Amino acid sequence: MDKIDNTKKQDVDTTPEIDTQEAPQEAPCISRRQLLITGGKMGGLAAMSMLLPPQVWAGKSKRSGMVSSAVTARTARYPRIKVGRLSALKQDKPVIIRYPGKADGQKALLIKLGEPALGGIGPDRDVVAFNAFCTHQGGPLEDQYDAKNKIMGPCEFHLSSFDLTRHGMMVSASAVQNLPQIVLELKGNDIYAVGVLGLIYGYPDNLLGV
Numbered sequence: 001m002d003k004i005d006n007t008k009k010q011d012v013d014t015t016p017e018i019d020t021q022e023a024p025q026e027a028p029c030i031s032r033r034q035l036l037i038t039g040g041k042m043g044g045l046a047a048m049s050m051l052l053p054p055q056v057w058a059g060k061s062k063r064s065g066m067v068s069s070a071v072t073a074r075t076a077r078y079p080r081i082k083v084g085r086l087s088a089l090k091q092d093k094p095v096i097i098r099y100p101g102k103a104d105g106q107k108a109l110l111i112k113l114g115e116p117a118l119g120g121i122g123p124d125r126d127v128v129a130f131n132a133f134c135t136h137q138g139g140p141l142e143d144q145y146d147a148k149n150k151i152m153g154p155c156e157f158h159l160s161s162f163d164l165t166r167h168g169m170m171v172s173a174s175a176v177q178n179l180p181q182i183v184l185e186l187k188g189n190d191i192y193a194v195g196v197l198g199l200i201y202g203y204p205d206n207l208l209g210v
């Protein structure tokens, strides 16, 4: 029986040699700290775009020239509907309106808060309107206005609450999206609804069926 010659096997090994003298070039990368800072800024911008009303963006765009046209394009689809009269509103007495359509899910509360609010109209910037269904799982908020704290909630289903002075920002419990704010305009004594900030619960598009 022939012996295997290990010496010959080593002779035919064609594995390319790695030159350990020259380190491979590293791909450009950013540090974890840089990533966090960058991510934070981008996240903040994204959050702002959801929170701020078109009027605010329009005001900013005069300086930056960036965001105004996009917001205009989005709100231009909404109908302009008269939803109330300023003189008829009483502080902390919500009035039910429907916007942008007449469907039950588009029920909203028009409220004079008695203190300035982001997106508020009127001489005291305290008149706002919000969709009346929780953004978590659609819990009814129609009877959940808390006049003392100017919040909508707690939702009867899982206790979410929304700050009506800050664009309906969620302040507790399960919801992860702000309460959709109805964008209002004042002409004389007449209040008009002209858009919606945020997606109404259960709607892939707020204007579905309108």
Ligand code: FES
Residues within 6 Å of the ligand: 134, 135, 136, 137, 138, 139, 155, 156, 157, 158, 159, 160, 173, 174, 175
């Ligand atoms: S449906 Fe309102 S908190 Fe869950």
